[in-house]
């Protein structure tokens with residue numbers, strides 16, 4: 001990681017330039033920092049950062065008219081954007097999976113070699129092309145609340161919805177990072193019960209979840225099959241049958257536990273990339289329990305709902321903006337990533353960067 005200067009780009013009639021207020025540090029960036037994503041390694045230098053809240057610094061006339069924005073307005077941007085042509089997935093509303101642009105082309109993953117270079121939120125400025133999806137931030141939401149709402153919490157809303165569990169039902173969430181917390185909170189906010197499952201080291205995050213009404217369960221990373229069967233039985237004994245699981249730990253033990261703990265005819269939503277990606281998987285459970293297995297990535301068309309829900313929750317005393325416990329300046333990005341990855345003594349809930357810090 002190093003600080004580099006790029007020229008402020010010329011803004012076209014339908015472009016805009018953001019001054020970054022804050023950028024979230026997320027789990028995929030911890031993996032990218034370790035060099036775990038080959039396609040990102042091939043693109044260096046890359047400006048990380050796809051959870052971005054900023055202020056409009058410059059805007060073209062057409063963009064201002066079309067987007068209803070002016071210099072100074074606060075906005076969030078989505079990490080990916082639809083193609084201009086309209087493809088199979090974009091037409092069905094899932095522009096993160098655009099067939100023309102692909103999942104790998106957006107904020108935080110495009111090469112900084114590609115003009116106008118400013119393709120990430122770990123920066124003072126971010127370029128916003130015409131196709132990018134931009135939402136104005138409601139005046140009554142703080143920067144921090146809007147930042148959590150626009151990405152992790154928007155994910156949580158969509159992924160909890162994907163479980164198809166009705167009000168009163170029970171969702172287990174494996175992995176208590178900001179995504180897992182968001183899933184549990186979204187489930188509870190819509191009348192479902194949530195049990196958040198984590199490790200000993202996650203005690204701060206689990207405590208937070210108990211504060212907003214989740215039940216919690218502490219387990220180990222043990223991926224021994226017998227241990228996982230026992231853990232699943234313990235969870236059900238303590239917290240009741242599990243109608244659906246959202247697996248966001250990405251660990252082998254987490255993936256296996258999801259299939260064991262869910263009740264027959266239940267749903268498993270997998271929303272974290274397993275690392276390594278070639279984990280063993282017991283296909284028999286899928287059939288023996290008639291499990292519905294779904295993958296969900298990101299949060300197309302959910303940011304505005306997330307803003308509304310975050311406001312409602314804040315007014316009831318649960319402000320997702322409070323989850324940002326650690327803020328770093330741009331010249332200590334490596335420190336931010338190490339902190340988020342639990343490589344220091346700190347146990348953050350959520351880490352963010354503030355270029356003005």
Ligand SMILES: [Zn+2]
Nearest residue numbers: 083087090098
């Ligand atoms: Zn497309």
